[in-house]
Amino acid sequence: MTGHRAVDQTAAHMAEAIREGRATSYEITEAHLDRIDAIDGTVKAFLHVDREGALATAREVDEAIARGEKLGPLAGVPIAVKDVVVTKGMPTTAASKILEGWIPPYDATIVERIKAAKMPILGKTNMDEFAMGSSTEYSAFGATLNPWDTGRIPGGSGGGSAAAVAAKMAPLAIGTDTGGSIRQPGAVTGTFGAKPTYGSNSRYGLIAFSSSLDTPGPVARNALDAALLHEVISGYDPRDSTAIDAPVPPVVAAAKAGATGDLSGLKLGVVKEFAEGADAAEAGVIAAYEAGVEQLVKLGAEIREVSCPSFSYALPTYYLIAPSEASSNLARYDGVRYGLRAGDDGKHSLEEVMSLTREAGFGPEVKRRIILGTYALSAGYVDAFYGKAQLVRTLIKQDFEKAFEQVDAIISPTTPFIAFKFGERTGDPYQMYLADLYTIPTNLYGGPGVSVPVGLSEGMPVGLQVMGPVMGDDITYRVAAALESTQDTLLADTAPEIEGN
């Protein structure tokens, strides 16, 4: 659906047109809001739309440019924000009934930076409740539909952000990635998603799921747009005690360098264990991925097999660490300081009201993970489960470190299968967890990973993942942009048109 509408342009082009006076931020922002009005009744990517606020920011940008002010590189380009990121004065629910109606009294650091960059915020996007899931089917407010096939899931947890960008309701969006929640939705919607190095992007104002893994990052339709947003939101924040006080890797320059299509001298690793047995991707995904690898070789990259034996244990390691941290983080939803309170009828004690509130406010996956985390941390089991997972996490980290002594980056399919149909994996949670098989190791290690569209399987998008060393985000953008340079049309521009209402 490549076209000449305002919404068809890349964010980089929109920003340039606004700066040079060929377009106004107001008309670009309004075009996206109108598109949301026209098609989001079908896609259901947004939980909240802020037409007035977005247009007010757009007007400020246009006035500033008319006065001759110099603004940032994405000034005037609208953006959607995942509903797990707090926005002052704008409803924020993490797609949970327990936070329905809550209006945060402060902005997340990354939202402050988006506002300082003068980017109009279109609204908040749908997700799996508290970012736990791979399909948005666990949103308390209903699932988002995949713009490529509305009978299929848009990935998760950040399915709303990915679908909004895929359906051109937003040129850019914010996601958060704990086990793949930016990259897997990117892969299955034909969009670009980047999980930055843990600690290089502030978690202040992210509703906490698993604090040692949560990382906010950009969602876009190509590497350069994502890199521009990456540089807006990244960087040290004293309000996050795990923030790394170091310069942001030069991702914009890397995306531009990659776009020249030269990867000569670069060594890319493929993980032996990902190709074996039950861990292998489905045939159509492998075919699309391998065609992409061939392109990278043509651009000069050298492919080397690397062995990461502990990756086979990444899934159980993750599903002990993340729910353990979640069971502790979600203890704050007690019906006292914010959100829902249930059963407060004068007959129930505080403790009973807490239990009734949490029972009424949390959905099934959140409850499952709280119980799982409580189990993994309980006396008698903590050494065998949570403790053991922390040890295996070290081995996974060491596998990465050894691999990066031999190669510059590691590539893999982003997810083992294309977007599945609604209801296909909700009956057996373990089947849902498999969606993150290839993305989880990076989260446990802490390094960067991006998913770039590589092709189609059964008419549905497939993503190629590029993983880099800690603070080596630039290399992942360079490889991804090089792959894009081999594609005549961006995959994101070939999605079928959504029927509006």
Next chain:
Amino acid sequence: MSTISREEVAHLARLARLEVTDDELDAFAGQLDVILESMKTLAEVNTDGVQPTSHAVPLVNVFREDQPQPSLPRDAALAGGPDTYEDRFRVPRILDEEA
């Protein structure tokens, strides 16, 4: 032999302050059993002499200047509460009557 029983799930739910229903108990017990079964594979891994990783990027002694910053105004902090009374969060009684 299952790893986790329905009774254990009920006990964990109580510890986590979740008033789960009978239907949920039935579903969760089976599902958690499948998940925990896969986690038992970690026992195969030799971790002798391995140090645990609690955070992706280890940082130690993170300090900042002790400069006072404006804090959230009281009304803003209270505004999200489900029930407030005289500038405080109102909570149900904490002790049972017979206690």
